[in-house]
Every structure is written in C-alpha cells, then in structure tokens.
Amino acid sequence: MAFYQTPPELGNTYAGDDVLRRYLRNTLSGDVLGRVDAELTEIGELAGGELYRESLVTYRDEPRLEQWDAWGHRVDAIELTPLWRKAQRIAAEKGVVATAYEKKSGALSRVHQFSLVYLVEPSWHVYSCPLAMTDGAAKTLLVSKNQALIERALPRLTSRDPETAWTSGQWMTERTGGSDVAISETIARPVPGESGVFTLHGTKWFSSATTSQMALTLGRPEGNPPGGPGLALFYVEVRKADGTMNNIAVNRLKDKLGSRMLPTAELTLDGARAIAVIGDKDGIKNITPMLNITRTWNSVCAVAGMRRGLALAKDYARRRVAFGAPLSEKPLHVDTLAAMEAEYEGAFLLAFRAVELLGKEECGELTEAEAALLRLLTPIVKLVTAKQGVAIASECLEAFGGAGYIEDTGLPRLLRDAQVLPIWEGTTNVLSLDLLRVLAKGGNIQPIVREVHACVGGADASLREPAEAAVRAVEHAGAWLLRTLESGGPSAVEAGARRLALTLGRALELALLVREATRSKPFGDDAKPAAAARRFCRNGVDLVLDESIAHDARTLFDGQ
Numbered sequence: 001m002a003f004y005q006t007p008p009e010l011g012n013t014y015a016g017d018d019v020l021r022r023y024l025r026n027t028l029s030g031d032v033l034g035r036v037d038a039e040l041t042e043i044g045e046l047a048g049g050e051l052y053r054e055s056l057v058t059y060r061d062e063p064r065l066e067q068w069d070a071w072g073h074r075v076d077a078i079e080l081t082p083l084w085r086k087a088q089r090i091a092a093e094k095g096v097v098a099t100a101y102e103k104k105s106g107a108l109s110r111v112h113q114f115s116l117v118y119l120v121e122p123s124w125h126v127y128s129c130p131l132a133m134t135d136g137a138a139k140t141l142l143v144s145k146n147q148a149l150i151e152r153a154l155p156r157l158t159s160r161d162p163e164t165a166w167t168s169g170q171w172m173t174e175r176t177g178g179s180d181v182a183i184s185e186t187i188a189r190p191v192p193g194e195s196g197v198f199t200l201h202g203t204k205w206f207s208s209a210t211t212s213q214m215a216l217t218l219g220r221p222e223g224n225p226p227g228g229p230g231l232a233l234f235y236v237e238v239r240k241a242d243g244t245m246n247n248i249a250v251n252r253l254k255d256k257l258g259s260r261m262l263p264t265a266e267l268t269l270d271g272a273r274a275i276a277v278i279g280d281k282d283g284i285k286n287i288t289p290m291l292n293i294t295r296t297w298n299s300v301c302a303v304a305g306m307r308r309g310l311a312l313a314k315d316y317a318r319r320r321v322a323f324g325a326p327l328s329e330k331p332l333h334v335d336t337l338a339a340m341e342a343e344y345e346g347a348f349l350l351a352f353r354a355v356e357l358l359g360k361e362e363c364g365e366l367t368e369a370e371a372a373l374l375r376l377l378t379p380i381v382k383l384v385t386a387k388q389g390v391a392i393a394s395e396c397l398e399a400f401g402g403a404g405y406i407e408d409t410g411l412p413r414l415l416r417d418a419q420v421l422p423i424w425e426g427t428t429n430v431l432s433l434d435l436l437r438v439l440a441k442g443g444n445i446q447p448i449v450r451e452v453h454a455c456v457g458g459a460d461a462s463l464r465e466p467a468e469a470a471v472r473a474v475e476h477a478g479a480w481l482l483r484t485l486e487s488g489g490p491s492a493v494e495a496g497a498r499r500l501a502l503t504l505g506r507a508l509e510l511a512l513l514v515r516e517a518t519r520s521k522p523f524g525d526d527a528k529p530a531a532a533a534r535r536f537c538r539n540g541v542d543l544v545l546d547e548s549i550a551h552d553a554r555t556l557f558d559g560q
C-alpha cells in the first residue's frame with residue numbers, strides 16, 4: 001500500500017480553544033458566560049465545520065468586476081464569491097457587528113462580539129475587513145451625533161437581517177499616500193442651496209469592500225487650507241436611489257498578495273454626492289473613532305490567524321510521522337511549537353485587554369487611568385499583534401514542511417492574509433509615531449507601567465522570572481525615553497519609536513500572561529498560562545537599544 005498523509009483536522013473552533021475558554025471563564029460573570037456560551041458554540045461549529053471546508057475548496061475564487069453591460073452602459077458591478085455571500089448572511093444573523101451595539105452583556109459586550117470575530121475570522125477569507133469598517137462607521141456616526149445620518153445608517157449597519165444589513169467602506173488612502181493623508185487631493189464642492197451637501201472629486205487608491213452600500217471618506221472643501229485640518233469627513237452612499245453608481249467609477253480591482261476574496265478597488269469620484277458628517281474641517285480627527293475600531297479588529301484577527309495556524313500545526317504534528325515517531329513526539333518540533341504558542345497566548349491576552357477597555361469606554365465605565373491606558377494601547381496592540389501574526393503564520397507553514405507551501409492545503413493563505421495586518425490601518429512605523437504623539441500630548445508611559453505592576457502583583461515564586469522581566473522592560477523603556485529625549489532630542493526618540501512600542505507591547509503581553517496564570521490557579525488550570533509566561537519571557541521582551549546602536553542606522557542606510 002502506498003502511503004498517503006492524513007491531513008490536519010479542525011473541530012469546533014470554540015470547543016477546542018482552551019485559551020479563549022480560560023480567558024472567558026476568568027473574565028465574564030457566570031450568567032454572561034452562560035448566555036454567550038451557546039452562541040460561541042454555534043459559531044465555532046460553523047467556523048470549524050461547514051465554513052472551514054468551504055474555505056478550503058474555494059481558495060481560488062475571486063471577486064469579479066464587470067465595468068460594462070452588454071449595451072455599453074458603465075455598470076461597475078462587482079460579483080462576490082459564493083463564500084463571501086454566505087459570510088454576509090452569517091455575519092448579519094450571528095450579529096457579528098450588532099452584538100457590540102445591542103450591549104446585552106453591558107461593558108463586556110465587546111468581549112462577547114470579538115470572541116465571535118476571533119472564532120470565525122480565519123474561515124471566511126477576510127470577510128472581517130468589511131465588518132471592521134462597518135463597525136467603525138457605526139461608532140463614528142454615533143460619536144458624531146449627526147442625528148440624520150445616525151437614523152439613516154445605524155439601523156442598517158447594525159442589522160441582524162441579511163436582507164437589510166449594510167456594510168461600510170473607509171476611503172482614506174489616495175495615490176498621495178495612506179499614512180500621510182493630510183496631502184489628499186480630493187476636492188469637495190458645496191451643492192448650492194443644500195446645506196452640508198457636497199460633491200466629491202478625486203481618486204481613492206485603495207477602497208476595500210467596494211460592494212458596501214456606504215463609505216466614510218475625506219475630502220477638502222473648496223477654499224479650505226492645505227494640510228490635515230482642512231480635510232472634512234464625508235458620508236457617501238455608493239449607489240443612487242435608482243441603483244446606478246453615485247458618480248463613482250470603479251477603475252480596477254487590485255491584484256493583491258492576499259485577502260484575495262476581498263474586492264479592493266481604485267475609485268474615481270467624479271461628483272459623488274456626499275454629506276458632511278461633522279462640519280467642514282477636522283476630518284482626520286473626526287474619523288479617529290473608525291480607526292480605533294478597525295485597529296482593534298486588526299488585533300483580534302491577527303490573534304485569530306495565529307490560533308488557526310497553531311491548531312492545525314499541532315493536529316498535524318500528531319498525524320505526521322518522521323524518523324520513526326509522530327512529530328508531536330519529537331522534542332525539537334514540540335519546542336518550536338511551544339515558542340509559537342507562547343507568542344500567540346500573549347498576543348491573545350493583549351488584544352482582549354484592549355477589547356475590554358473599549359467595551360468599558362462605550363458604556364461610560366472607563367476610569368481616567370483606564371482611558372489613558374487605552375489611548376496608549378490602541379496603536380501598540382495593533383502593531384505588536386500584527387507583527388506576531390506574520391511571524392507565527394510563517395513558522396506555521398514551515399511546521400507542515402512542503403505541504404505548508406502548497407495552495408490547496410489552505411495553508412499558504414494564512415501567511416498571505418497575515419501579511420496585510422501590519423500594513424493597513426496604519427503601518428508599524430506610523431503607529432509607533434502615533435504612540436509618540438500620544439506621549440507628546442501630555443501622556444507618559446506610566447499607565448502601562450502601572451498595568452504591568454497590577455498584573456504581576458500576586459504572582460507566585462514560579463512566575464518570578466517573567467514577572468520581573470516584564471517590570472524591568474517597561475522601566476528600561478521609560479528610562480530610555482527620558483534619557484534619549486535629553487541627549488538626542490525628538491529625532492533620536494523617533495528613530496527608536498518602533499522598538500519602544502514593541503517593548504511596551506511585549507512587556508504587557510508577558511505581564512498579562514503572568515496574571516492569567518495567577519487568576520487561573522484557583523481553578524487548577526494554571527500550568528499552561530504559567531508555562532506560556534516563562535517561555536514568552538525567554539523569547540525576549542526588551543527590544544530597546546541604546547543610542548550608539550541607533551546612530552549606526554544612517555551609515556547602514558547610506559551604504560559605503
């Protein structure tokens with residue numbers, strides 16, 4: 001008999017997830033847990049069953065753009081893949097956005113919602129992208145207090161009815177850039193006689209989920225000065241009431257490395273009718289709630305991808321025999337996966353800590369200290385988890401050997417889809433600079449230092465090494481910041497911003513692992529989080545370098 005390898009299997013993604021289940025038990029009250037448990041079981045069944053199987057066989061499917069009809073009319077219709085059409089229905093019915101707005105679990109509603117996201121995300125080929133922007137648009141409209149727009153769009157954005165549910169786009173990036181949006185070229189012309197109504201003229205260079213019914217976007221009202229504050233935030237419906245495009249042309253779909261079921265388009269706005277959301281300036285400031293939400297989705301999706309890769313790699317290790325034994329019996333393979341598991345568990349706890357704070361903020365339960373912590377964490381959590389997501393996805397593919405490189409195993413997609421996470425919603429560097437901006441606006445890293453201390457307090461002797469390493473790393477980061485500002489000035493701090501952000505994020509991940517082990521002890525299941533804390537500590541936490549190393553950067557960049 002010839003040998004055929006049995007493939008890895010994925011069961012119910014909730015039932016098999018010890019990390020999520022432990023976290024929820026430690027975080028939710030008994031009655032909230034009782035209520036969400038059934039929903040998570042259902043979505044876990046779909047994600048590990050029907051959707052997973054379909055995601056494997058449809059990996060080649062892509063959306064298609066039809067620009068013209070048979071009679072020469074410009075139609076710009078995008079046909080989604082069958083998997084995405086199914087995802088659309090499931091997302092609405094399971095309330096993957098709505099849960100956050102119904103607030104049935106109070107301040108923990110975000111934990112409830114993001115548990116759903118986390119369980120399902122890797123099975124629907126990045127359908128979380130339009131949902132993230134939908135959630136972000138709903139939040140931004142609520143914050144804007146624009147009653148007319150709230151009444152029109154919010155019930156649709158948060159609907160559980162697939163027939164009436166809307167999704168939203170977020171059109172910020174232009175050919176001039178996605179990080180430096182202040183130099184955007186889109187012009188907004190007021191429509192005479194209609195207060196607050198404009199037509200938009202310009203090009204949007206990356207617009208994901210172009211099949212959405214609406215978008216929030218930026219444009220510069222005529223006569224406004226150049227620069228960020230001169231841009232305003234606009235609400236645009238993609239189609240007119242008669243179904244034709246709102247003077248928006250879809251020029252082409254991007255040919256991307258990953259997220260290939262996600263239609264990401266280049267658009268020309270040639271007089272698109274738009275409504276100013278809040279006044280006619282400060283658009284970058286006013287779209288911030290959207291970015292905070294999409295960055296949180298990004299972090300949870302990064303963690304979800306890591307979980308998926310590891311779940312498959314561990315299952316495979318038990319099935320794949322090499323050199324006389326399953327890989328799960330080979331000490332070096334086990335050690336390799338253990339290092340990855342520790343990274344994932346730290347990332348999971350950090351992402352969900354940010355989720356908890358977001359939920360409290362939305363229920364008016366955030367203390368001032370927690371608000372300061374959340375401001376620092378929003379950029380840090382996104383950038384740290386995204387980087388871990390790419391590294392873990394890459395290692396997961398290697399854990400399958402050659403099979404990890406072959407498309408119809410479904411594995412290469414994990415790496416390709418992870419690679420976008422550090423790019424969109426703010427690159428690693430741009431978010432590191434965001435952190436510096438928070439610090440420059442009178443913030444300091446003390447909220448993180450305090451959080452680390454709070455997490456490691458109560459740790460027992462077996463956790464002394466990780467607890468001390470977390471504290472040492474944040475204290476080193478703080479000392480570096482003060483010293484560098486004094487000796488090298490702002491440009492020296494800027495050069496080290498990424499290392500600073502990564503160190504703060506990793507130190508907090510480590511501290512949260514220590515806390516998870518400590519609070520799991522009464523339940524008698526602290527062995528795994530404690531082992532994760534000790535291993536994460538050895539993976540390395542403190543990336544801050546002294547200035548002499550940083551000075552070499554110019555030499556290395558210029559060459560010679």
Ligand SMILES: Cc1cc2nc3c(=O)[nH]c(=O)nc-3n(C[C@H](O)[C@H](O)[C@H](O)COP(=O)(O)OP(=O)(O)OC[C@H]3O[C@@H](n4cnc5c(N)ncnc54)[C@H](O)[C@@H]3O)c2cc1C
Nearest residue numbers: 170171172173177178179206207208424425426427429430
């Ligand atoms: C699949 C996909 C979908 C997307 N969908 C959308 C969408 O729906 N809506 C939308 O608006 N955008 C979207 N984007 C665009 C995305 O948000 C931008 O590509 C991203 O913000 C980076 O902008 P950029 O491409 O202009 O890169 P740049 O801003 O040119 O950055 C290039 C490099 O320079 C670095 N850099 C930039 N400024 C600095 C600085 N001051 N200091 C140090 N380093 C710096 C960056 O970190 C990066 O490494 C999408 C992108 C992708 C890949």
